[in-house]
Amino acid sequence: MKKCLCINLTVIIILLFSSSFNAPSYKIGRLKYNGGGDWYGDRTALTNLIKFCNENLKTNFETDEEIVEAGSAQIFNYPFIFMTGHGNVIFSAQEARNLRKYLTGGGFLHIDDNYGLDKFIRPQMKQVFPELEFVELPLNHPVYHQKYAFPNGLPKVHEHDGKRAQGFGLIYKGRLVCYYSYESDLGNGWEDLGTYPGDAQETRLKALKMGANLIQYSFTQ
Numbered sequence: 001m002k003k004c005l006c007i008n009l010t011v012i013i014i015l016l017f018s019s020s021f022n023a024p025s026y027k028i029g030r031l032k033y034n035g036g037g038d039w040y041g042d043r044t045a046l047t048n049l050i051k052f053c054n055e056n057l058k059t060n061f062e063t064d065e066e067i068v069e070a071g072s073a074q075i076f077n078y079p080f081i082f083m084t085g086h087g088n089v090i091f092s093a094q095e096a097r098n099l100r101k102y103l104t105g106g107g108f109l110h111i112d113d114n115y116g117l118d119k120f121i122r123p124q125m126k127q128v129f130p131e132l133e134f135v136e137l138p139l140n141h142p143v144y145h146q147k148y149a150f151p152n153g154l155p156k157v158h159e160h161d162g163k164r165a166q167g168f169g170l171i172y173k174g175r176l177v178c179y180y181s182y183e184s185d186l187g188n189g190w191e192d193l194g195t196y197p198g199d200a201q202e203t204r205l206k207a208l209k210m211g212a213n214l215i216q217y218s219f220t221q
Helices: 002-016 043-056 073-077 095-105 118-128 184-191 200-221
Strands: 031-032 066-069 080-085 108-113 164-172 177-183
Touching: 043 080, 043 184, 043 200, 066 073, 073 095, 080 164, 080 200, 095 118, 095 164, 095 177, 108 118, 108 200, 118 177, 184 200
Parallel strands: 031 066, 031 080, 080 108, 108 177
Antiparallel strands: 164 177
């Protein structure tokens, strides 16, 4: 399975960034999980991020997201998986094993805390990688210096507790396999302008640019 995923991702990278392919190629996945949390939150986020990346990174994503479950074999078809929510998350033992195979085989997971996810997702990701801890990525990490420069790190989209936005990562054998955006609400920033009171286009653009950096980094690291 791991060898298969690596081969698939090589093909994906070629297709996504080759101007010779005009037809849409691959989709971005949204992780559906058990436990009662709202995995379906930020409903317009991924479609807007996909559009932004297709226009500015010249990627070739299909315009709609695809819903995928952690324990499904279909997860290996998606090079980038997005996960969000406010509430509870539960991974079964089989889902944790499958998600680990996906991530160690070349996949990339972006977890975005939509406020309230933190206390649930940390123990669940510990099931996936018992030997790893989330570490805060330094400001010179390449994820902040792709097409768009973020010298101050993860942008702040929405305020909740007066805490600074932080970007954490799970690093497996020197490779960032999971990026966790905390106290940022990055996915909220990808949604349609006006979805939330007080939204500003400048903040939304920063969020989309950071999302594009995550996409670009995940395909080129």
